[in-house]
Amino acid sequence: METSERVRLDTYFGKIARAFTPPERPSSLLITHLLPERPAFVRAVGTVSKLRAVLPKPKSVDMGARREVERSTPCDELSRDMFANPDAATAYLETRAPGEPVVLVDVGGYFAPSLQELSDRFSGRLLGVVEDTENGHKRYAELGSLPCPVLSVARSPLKDPEDFLVGQSVVFSTEALLRGRGDILHGRPALVIGFGKLGSSIARLLHAKGINVTVYDIDPVRRAQALSQGFGVARDRDQAIGAAGLVLCSTGAFALRGEDFTLLKNGAYVATVTSSEDELELSGLPDGYTRANSGEHITRYQTTGHYFYLMNHGNAVNFLHGASVGPFIFLVQGEILASVRLLARGDLTPGLHEVSADDRATIAATWLSYYNR
Known part of the structure; x- marks a missing residue:
């Protein structure tokens, strides 16, 4: 990032932080993709709260960004197991913010499995969770009765541009890897599993490239939406997996179980839009499969x-x-x-909440003043 862009980004976040810094700053823990531009956001979180630790998503850490963040804030290792165990989760929170009011900033529902225990047992006060992704939104919603407020930005209109552009980047990277092996997208029927914001974006972009796209989603409403937009909709999921030359998984849950991989036709490619631990049950792959590198960032799984x-x-x-x-x-x-x-106000009831339309308008207007040039 050029110096001028860094200055613009820091100035933007500075203005947003001033608008939304609470009178009494809570402590916070931040889960994030630690990408090259992310330190500016981390600093902003440290302005509106007392940031006690950053937990980078394991598969998306830029080491330069991590070193920059670590100059002011500890970076701890993150895994699903870490917060699946209530004892370990509580002990971690007690290590980083004992007795303090805390906001947990999440990407993917990491805190969900232990949320009730954290709320009950933590020596401080768990003010609530901020969740960034649809996957995480679902994890918290599935808990039913929430012990604290969860503010979700996953379905915000401010996220629509990001979702569309992530779809573009998924298609770009998929095609780049294919071309790196001397292969192309065309002539390879695609199956998109999951027709939410990302899946629908991916399906449209593939279709625009002339790819034959079939969609599958467990939600019949989304299947109807896909059909209305001109996509083929799989009646039989297993048959659709077996017919595809490219399977793109965009569910935020297990799109392919271990036994599903055996349905793939020979030479099919599989790609996801999230981490393997969330989308693919590779540990359930039947015995007998071996792995080997087959080009840059491509793994070949083979059995007789x-x-x-x-x-x-x-x-x-x-x-x-x-x-x-x-x-x-x-x-x-x-x-x-x-x-x-x-x-930080501490007056929201337990349950799922969203930011107000007025706050979103303030953010959008500020963003436009810096980036609509």
């Missing part, structure tokens, strides 16, 4: 009479090329800062 290719080890394929969506992601990050202020 069957083989398929996995892109980027099953992790988000677009992170191979920076996963950049330009300055549009700063809109959502601004809304995360506004969410921290709302939770």
